[in-house]
């Protein structure tokens with residue numbers, strides 16, 4: 449059965465390659481723009497295609513394989529049935545009902561009155577908020593400090609803005625057992641040493657993808673102090689803000705004194721309401737900064753789907769009323785994920801793998817260097833170990849994961865090429881199917 453599935457997948461890949469090669473134009477000039485140099489590879493494109501070809505049990509790409517909550521599905525259906533205006537253009541920088549509900553909701557959290565029309569830009573997912581931030585605020589030659597491991601798109605976005613990415617790693621705390629993402633810390637001295645007169649911004653991601661680190665208030669204060677001292681911007685990607693475990697608390701760096709004016713906070717309705725396909729996100733910050741992101745937005749995407757924005761607005765209005773209660777989805781989702789995280793961790797441990805327990809987010813990474821496999825026929829010769837390993841795992845065992853070196857700079861990826869990432873925002877039956885694969889495999893070793 450596995451052989452037939454693999455054969456069908458191989459034939460599919462060959463057919464697609466032949467089709468792609470069929471139509472090609474030849475130009476006397478260079479066809480592609482130079483800004484594409486060095487940014488053409490994308491781990492999601494590559495590994496979602498692999499998953500589509502081989503149909504494995506999928507703990508790879510980060511999306512829930514269950515439906516969003518009923519209330520938000522109903523809100524979307526209501527929006528679609530809500531009259532002609534729900535099917536037409538809305539305000540470019542965010543549907544009025546959505547920016548008002550976001551402003552009301554987050555004002556309470558940030559402890560600062562957020563202006564719905566000045567301080568918020570609604571975007572096509574967090575991706576587009578990040579893109580607008582880099583394009584609007586990073587100039588040729590500007591340096592951008594990125595904390596590693598990082599969500600991979602920050603690097604190409606800096607490059608496309610003609611900036612220079614400078615990396616500073618989270619490192620295991622000395623003497624720690626390194627079994628929790630909380631053991632990974634940022635050295636204040638190392639971070640400060642990366643600041644130069646060209647530094648424009650520091651990029652952080654809390655809770656972090658892929659490690660699951662949730663920055664503590666003191667760590668954020670240290671970053672904030674540096675931003676204020678050197679007059680830097682802070683881009684903070686907080687798409688997993690509701691997902692924290694075992695008492696870890698998400699703190700918004702924008703809420704620290706002196707940071708609102710210089711922080712762009714990025715969020716995602718896709719992650720907040722388990723509806724990643726809706727692609728509604730936002731950038732939030734002081735109007736004098738956000739106005740520049742709006743220029744990129746108005747000249748590229750203009751706005752995102754009206755009905756989806758209306759539904760997300762209903763979601764936030766509901767969450768505002770229920771905030772902190774057991775009925776709030778922002779309480780319920782982490783409670784459900786807490787169990788799934790434990791389930792995946794014990795499954796990995798039972799087959800001899802040692803996961804790094806995430807304090808937040810919906811990913812878990814583990815070192816696979818103890819697993820002995822022959823990877824010669826998987827991936828290309830110069831590909832890193834984890835890329836080959838993940839390809840082998842999909843093709844030979846029917847389990848999809850993501851290689852962790854994709855979240856590191858070329859300078860440091862070698863140090864982490866024995867780690868792979870599992871996603872646990874999945875039905876228990878999916879996690880059980882993954883467990884069966886791992887157990888069967890460990891018994892045959």
Ligand code: PMP
Pocket residue numbers: 510572573574575576599653657685687715716717718719724727728729
């Ligand atoms: N930032 C991080 C850390 C992510 O993991 C993702 C993937 N969802 C994004 C941004 C992009 O989010 P969206 O799907 O809302 O564009």
Ligand code: GLN
Pocket residue numbers: 492508509510511657
């Ligand atoms: N953010 C998701 C992840 O980390 C997916 C991103 C994507 O597919 N481009 O898995």
